[in-house]
Amino acid sequence: xxxxxLADRPAIVTGASRGIGREIxxxxxxxxxxxxxxxxxxxxxxxxxxxxxxxxxxxxVPVECDVTDREAVRDLVDTTxxxxxxxxxxxxxAGGADESANLLHRCDEExxxxxxxLNLKSQFLLSKEVLPAMxxxxxxxxxxxxxxxxxxxxxxSGYSEAKSGLLALSRNIAAHYGQHGxxxxxxxxxxxxxxxxxxxxxxxEERTGETSARERWLDQYPLGRFGTPRxxxxxxxxxxxxxxxxxxxxxxxxxGGLTTSLPTSFINEVYDADEKPTPN
Numbered sequence: 001x002x003x004x005x006l007a008d009r010p011a012i013v014t015g016a017s018r019g020i021g022r023e024i025x026x027x028x029x030x031x032x033x034x035x036x037x038x039x040x041x042x043x044x045x046x047x048x049x050x051x052x053x054x055x056x057x058x059x060x061v062p063v064e065c066d067v068t069d070r071e072a073v074r075d076l077v078d079t080t081x082x083x084x085x086x087x088x089x090x091x092x093x094a095g096g097a098d099e100s101a102n103l104l105h106r107c108d109e110e111x112x113x114x115x116x117x118l119n120l121k122s123q124f125l126l127s128k129e130v131l132p133a134m135x136x137x138x139x140x141x142x143x144x145x146x147x148x149x150x151x152x153x154x155x156x157s158g159y160s161e162a163k164s165g166l167l168a169l170s171r172n173i174a175a176h177y178g179q180h181g182x183x184x185x186x187x188x189x190x191x192x193x194x195x196x197x198x199x200x201x202x203x204x205e206e207r208t209g210e211t212s213a214r215e216r217w218l219d220q221y222p223l224g225r226f227g228t229p230r231x232x233x234x235x236x237x238x239x240x241x242x243x244x245x246x247x248x249x250x251x252x253x254x255x256g257g258l259t260t261s262l263p264t265s266f267i268n269e270v271y272d273a274d275e276k277p278t279p280n
Contacts (some may be wrong), residue, residue: 005031006028006034007031009088009241010033010086010089011088011090013028013037014039014091016037016038017037017039017044017045018194018195019192019196020233022037022048023232023233025037025048026233027233027237028240029055029057029058031237031241032057032058033058033089034058034084035058035060035061036084037049037061038063038076038094039064039065040066041064042062045064067118068117073122073129086133086136087137088139089142090127090140090143091143091240092122092126092145094118095118095119095145095159096159097159098111098114098156101115101156101157101159102155103157107158114158116158118162123166123169127173127184131177135182139182141184141244142183143187144170144184144185146166146167146186146251150162151253152259163188167186174248174249178249183247185249186251187235187236189255190256190258191258192226193228193229219264219265220263221255221256222258222264223256239252
């Protein structure tokens with residue numbers, strides 16, 4: 001029986017010091033996996049590794065790494081192989097947006113390049129460096145953390161374009177290296193309620209003077225709530241494990257229905273969608 005287990009499937013999780021990345025690392029360790037956790041600040045991932053090692057079966061090793069630096073990425077891959085013998089899972093989670101570049105005319109060239117470096121080039125560098133070891137190990141799974149911003153026009157110039165580029169990068173990896181047992185998929189998530197995202201909504205309310213930013217945001221989601229880091233981690237574990245062994249080149253949209261619908265208030269007004277169905 002195939003299980004959601006990462007035993008004997010060493011993994012790298014980037015951007016693992018907090019939020020979604022930390023939750024993914026915790027879920028992997030919980031599933032019996034050995035994990036290298038990395039971020040730009042060693043002390044942050046060291047604290048994560050110490051905590052997870054004490055509470056889970058898998059080994060968790062902290063590594064400082066700037067994922068936009070080619071040499072640092074090579075060192076990260078070498079360290080993982082030295083620690084665990086091979087690499088079977090890569091989670092390209094590190095990324096971020098510059099809120100000041102929410103529209104194209106406000107986005108300067110330097111900001112655009114930094115967003116592409118962090119959200120697309122780093123995934124290219126990591127995937128390229130991991131591939132030889134993954135192929136030598138008999139295959140593995142590469143998971144790229146995308147965004148609904150890469151699927152339709154929302155804003156955040158540079159960030160959105162890079163997230164859209166991840167789809168092509170992942171499909172090419174899937175097409176070219178599937179014959180060697182390597183799978184590649186994207187998770188395009190919508191709003192996930194991390195501490196940073198809560199602060200962002202509070203800042204929006206403070207800037208606009210409105211007290212309903214959260215409610216307006218939630219109105220876009222048919223499920224009536226935001227996602228949780230644990231839900232992203234569970235989806236990532238599925239893609240990392242043998243449970244998804246025939247799934248590659250796909251984009252899993254984890255968005256609570258955001259991309260399927262108009263705002264809930266609108267469809268309720270026009271279609272009476274808030275009317276509960278009753279037996280005939």
